[in-house]
Amino acid sequence: MTDQTPTGAPGPRGPHASEDPRRETEIERLHRLEAAARPDQRRGDTRRHVDAATVAALDIPTRPDPAAPPTSVAQSGATGSRTSSGPGRARRRARRGWGTRLLGVAGLLGFLLTWELLSRTGVVNPTYLPPASAAIADLFRNFGLAAFWEAVGDTMLQWFLGMVIAVTAATVLGFIIGSSTFLRRFTNSTIEFLRPVPSVALIPLAVLLYGVSIQSALLLIVYASFWQVLIQVLYGVADVDNVAMNTARSYGLGPLARLRYVIFPTTLPYLMTGVRLAAAVALILAITAQLIIGTPGLGAEIAKAQSGGSYVAMYALILATGMLGVLINIVMRVIERRVLSWHSSVRTEVVK
Amino acid sequence: MKTLKSLLYIVGLPVILLVLWYLATAFGEKNFFVPTPALLAETFVETWTWDRMTTDVFPSLVRLFWGILGSIVIGMVGGLLIGSVRWLRALLEPTMEFFRAIPPTVLIPVLMLLIGIGDDMKVAVIIAGAVWPILLNTIEGVRAMDEVLSDTTHTYGIKGFNRVRYLILPSAMPQIMAGIRQSLSIALILMVISEMFAASSGLGFTIVQFQRSFAIPEMWSGIVLLGIIGVLLSFVFQLVERVVLRWYHGLREIENAA
Numbered sequence: 269m270t271d272q273t274p275t276g277a278p279g280p281r282g283p284h285a286s287e288d289p290r291r292e293t294e295i296e297r298l299h300r301l302e303a304a305a306r307p308d309q310r311r312g313d314t315r316r317h318v319d320a321a322t323v324a325a326l327d328i329p330t331r332p333d334p335a336a337p338p339t340s341v342a343q344s345g346a347t348g349s350r351t352s353s354g355p356g357r358a359r360r361r362a363r364r365g366w367g368t369r370l371l372g373v374a375g376l377l378g379f380l381l382t383w384e385l386l387s388r389t390g391v392v393n394p395t396y397l398p399p400a401s402a403a404i405a406d407l408f409r410n411f412g413l414a415a416f417w418e419a420v421g422d423t424m425l426q427w428f429l430g431m432v433i434a435v436t437a438a439t440v441l442g443f444i445i446g447s448s449t450f451l452r453r454f455t456n457s458t459i460e461f462l463r464p465v466p467s468v469a470l471i472p473l474a475v476l477l478y479g480v481s482i483q484s485a486l487l488l489i490v491y492a493s494f495w496q497v498l499i500q501v502l503y504g505v506a507d508v509d510n511v512a513m514n515t516a517r518s519y520g521l522g523p524l525a526r527l528r529y530v531i532f533p534t535t536l537p538y539l540m541t542g543v544r545l546a547a548a549v550a551l552i553l554a555i556t557a558q559l560i561i562g563t564p565g566l567g568a569e570i571a572k573a574q575s576g577g578s579y580v581a582m583y584a585l586i587l588a589t590g591m592l593g594v595l596i597n598i599v600m601r602v603i604e605r606r607v608l609s610w611h612s613s614v615r616t617e618v619v620k
Numbered sequence: 621m622k623t624l625k626s627l628l629y630i631v632g633l634p635v636i637l638l639v640l641w642y643l644a645t646a647f648g649e650k651n652f653f654v655p656t657p658a659l660l661a662e663t664f665v666e667t668w669t670w671d672r673m674t675t676d677v678f679p680s681l682v683r684l685f686w687g688i689l690g691s692i693v694i695g696m697v698g699g700l701l702i703g704s705v706r707w708l709r710a711l712l713e714p715t716m717e718f719f720r721a722i723p724p725t726v727l728i729p730v731l732m733l734l735i736g737i738g739d740d741m742k743v744a745v746i747i748a749g750a751v752w753p754i755l756l757n758t759i760e761g762v763r764a765m766d767e768v769l770s771d772t773t774h775t776y777g778i779k780g781f782n783r784v785r786y787l788i789l790p791s792a793m794p795q796i797m798a799g800i801r802q803s804l805s806i807a808l809i810l811m812v813i814s815e816m817f818a819a820s821s822g823l824g825f826t827i828v829q830f831q832r833s834f835a836i837p838e839m840w841s842g843i844v845l846l847g848i849i850g851v852l853l854s855f856v857f858q859l860v861e862r863v864v865l866r867w868y869h870g871l872r873e874i875e876n877a878a
Contacts, residue, residue, distance in 0.1 A: 371710035379715045396733040457630040458637070464850035466808045468824075469843045471816065472831035476653060476839075548721075555723040556809075560816055567726065574729040586726050593721025 380404075398580045406584035416569075420592070423565035426482055426554045427547075427596075430489030434550070435543055438494050442501025442539075447531065452502070463499065467492035467553060468560075475561055485557035485565075492553045493546035500542030504535030537611055540604045547600045551593055566592070655837040660844070663837040668845060672826075677845070680823040683739055684811045687746025691803055695751045696796060699758020700788060709759060720756060724749025724810055728817050742814040749810045750803040757799025761792030794868050797861050804853055812846065823849075 383400040386392050410416040445451045467488050474484035508531050516530045558567025566589050573582040638657055645656040655663070668677070702709050727748045735741040765788065773787045815824030827842035862869070 368710040368713075371707060372714035375711040375713070375715045376718070378711075392734065453629045454633055458633045460854075461634070461847075461851055464805065464854040465847035466805065466812060466850050468809050468812045468816075469827070469846035469850075472827050472839050473653075473843065475831060476834075476836070552723040552725065556725040556813060559725055559728075560813060567723075570726055570729060574733075579733065582729060586722065586730065589726055590718050590722035593723065594718055597717070597721055 396579060398583060402580050403583035403587060406580050407587050410584055410588065416588075419564070419566045419569050420588070422482075422563075423551075423554055423558065423567070423592070426485045426489060426557075426563070426565060427550050429482075430486050430550050430554065431493060431543075431547060433486070434490045434493035434546060435497050437490075438497035438542070439501055439539060442498050443505060443527070443531070443535075446502045446505025446535075447527070452506075459495075459498070459502075463495045468556065471557070471560055474557070480562045480564075482563055484561055485554055485563040488553045488557050489550045493550045496546040496549055497539070497542035500538040500545070501535060504538030505531060507538065508534045533611075537608055540607055544597075544600045544604055547596050548593070551589075551596055555589055653836060655840055659837055660840050664841040664844060667838050667841045676821055676826050677823055679739075679821060680811055680815065681849070683742045683822075684746065684807060686743045687750060687811065688804065688807050690743065690747040691750040691754055691807065692800060694747065695754025695799065695803070696758050698751075699755045699796070700762060700784065700792075702755075703759040703762025703792070704788070709763075716752070716756065720752040724752075724806060725813050728810075728814055732818055737818045742811065742819070745814045746807045746810045750807040753802035753806065754796065754799040757795045757802075758792055761795030762788055764795070765791045790867075794865060797865055801854075801857060801861075804857055805850070808846075808850055808853060 380400045383397075387394045387397045387399040445455055470488055470491060471484075474487045478484040478487065512530055512534075513526065516526050521529065554565065555567040555570075557563050558565035558569075559571050560567075562568050562571070566585055570582055570585045570589075573579070573585060642657050645654055702712055724745070728745050731741050731744050731748065735744055769787060769791065773783055778786065811822075812824040812827075815822035816828050819825040823842070823846065827839060827846070830836075830839040830842055
C-alpha cells in the first residue's frame with residue numbers, strides 16, 4: 269500500500285484502484301460487462317483470438333455446446349457463427365434454416381434440370397449424356413435388384429475393413445510415437461517421405477500380389493487412410509496443453525491416467541477429424557480399386573457399364589456412388605458430434 | 621554436434637529400414653515380387669533415362685500442372701464469389717456437397733465419353749476432382765472472416781477489390797492453403813489413374829505396362845518415381861505455404877507460446 273491510498277478504503281485491486289471511488293465502480297461495471305459478453309464471444313471466431321488464460325483454465329472444453337454448428341466440431345472454431353445468443357438466435361437459425369434448405373433443394377433441382385435440358389436439346393450428344401430423368405429412373409430400378417445391393421455391400425465391406433485396420437493401426441502408432449519426443453523426431457523424416465506417396469502407385473503391386481481379390485482394394489484403402497489418421501493423431505498429441513499436463517502431474521496422475529484424462533481428450537477431436545477425412549478417402553480408393561483393378565463392387569459395375577456401352581446404367585451407378593459418399597459423410601459427422609458432444613469449439617485449427 | 625544429431629534423426633530410420641530390406645531380400649529366400657535395393661537402384665537409373673522422361677514423365681507433369689492451376693483458379697474465384705453471397709451459397713451448397721462426395725475417379729469414364737481421350741480429358745479429370753477441396757475451403761474461409769475486422773473495413777469504407785485484397789483473401793488464406801494441400805494429392809492420384817485408364821503414354825500407363833509384362837524391378841522403379849514426385853510436390857507446396865502464410869504461422873507461434 270502506498271501513501272496515496274486513503275486510509276480505511278480497502279484496495280483489492282492494487283494501489284490505483286481506490287484512488288477514486290467513481291473510477292472503481294466504473295471499472296467494476298466494465299468487468300461485469302466483459303464477463304457478460306464473454307460466453308457469446310466464444311462462439312465467434314476464436315481461432316485468431318485464443319487468449320492463453322481461457323485455454324489454460326480449461327473451463328470451456330468441459331462444457332457441452334448445444335448450439336455447435338453442424339460442421340466438424342473440431343473445426344468449428346473457424347465457422348464463425350453470429351455472436352448474439354438466446355431464443356432470438358435460435359429463431360433466426362430456424363428461419364434461416366428453412367430458407368437455406370429450400371434454396372438448396374432449388375439448387376439441386378436446377379442442376380438436374382440443366383442436365384436434362386443439355387441432353388434433350390442435343391447440346392451434348394444424348395447418347396453420351398442421357399437425360400437426368402433416365403439416369404434417375406435407372407437408379408430406382410437398381411434399388412430393386414439384388415446384384416446392385418451386392419455391389420454396394422462389397423464396396424461397403426471393403427470400406428469398412430480398410431477403415432478398421434487403418435484407424436486402429438494409426439491410432440495406436442500415433443499415441444506411441446506422439447508421446448515420445450525421441451520417437452517423433454526419429455520417425456519424422458520417414459513419415460514425411462511416405463505420406464505424400466500416392467496410394468494409387470501401389471495399384472500395379474496390388475494387382476501382382478492379390479489380383480482382383482478384396483485384398484488389393486484393402487491394400488490401397490489402408491495405405492491411403494492410415495496417413496490421414498496418423499497425422500491427425502500426431503498433431504493432437506502434440507497439441508496437449510502444457511499447463512493442463514503439468515497440473516495433472518502435480519496432482520499425481522500417473523502416465524496411464526494422464527493418457528486417459530489429458531492426452532486422450534485433447535487428441536479425440538483431431539482423431540475424429542482424421543477418421544472423417546479417412547472415411548472419404550477410403551471410399552474413393554475402394555471405388556478406384558474396383559474401377560481400375562476390377563475388385564467386385566460399384567466401381568467394377570461402372571467399368572462394365574462403360575465398356576458395354578450402357579451409358580444410362582453408368583450414370584445411374586455414378587449417382588449411386590455419390591449418394592453413398594454423402595451418406596458416409598453424414599454418418600461420420602453424426603458420429604463425430606456424438607463423440608465430441610462434450611467438446612466446445614475452442615480448439616485451434618486442425619487441418620493443416 | 622547439433623547438426624550431426626539432427627542429421628542422425630533424419631537418416632536414422634530410413635537407413636535402418638533400407639538395411640532390413642536388404643537383409644530380407646538378399647539372404648532370405650528369393651522373392652519374385654521384391655527386388656533387392658541394389659537391383660532396384662540399378663533398374664531405376666536404366667529405366668528412367670532422359671528419353672523416357674521426355675516421352676512419359678514430362679507430359680504427365682505438364683497435365684498435372686495445368687490441372688492444379690485450373691483447380692486453384694476456379695476454386696478460389698468461385699469460392700470467393702459463393703462465399704460472399706449468402707443466397708448463392710445456400711443455393712449451391714447441397715449440389716456441391718454431392719459432387720464432392722462422388723469419388724473423383726468415377727468421373728473418368730464420364731469425361732472420356734464427353735471429351736474424348738486426350739490431354740484435355742486428363743486435365744479436365746484432374747480439375748473435376750481437385751477443385752472441390754479448394755472451392756469448399758475457400759467458401760468456409762470467407763465465411764469465417766473475423767467480424768470485428770469485417771465491420772472495421774466497412775466503417776473505413778474499404779470496398780470492392782481492396783476489400784478482397786486486404787481483408788477477404790488474407791483471412792481466408794489459411795483455409796485456402798489447407799484446401800490446396802488436399803487437392804495436390806487428389807490431383808496426383810487422378811493424373812496417374814487417368815493414364816492407367818486410357819492413355820498411350822504417361823507415367824501411369826508406363827507403370828501398368830511394366831506390371832502387365834511382369835517387369836517387376838521396372839514396375840517398382842516406377843512406383844518409386846511416383847513417390848518421389850509426390851514428395852517433391854508436397855515439398856514445393858510447403859515452401860510456397862511458408863511464404864504465403866508467413867504472417868499466420870508467426871501469429872500462431874505467439875498464441876501457442878503465450
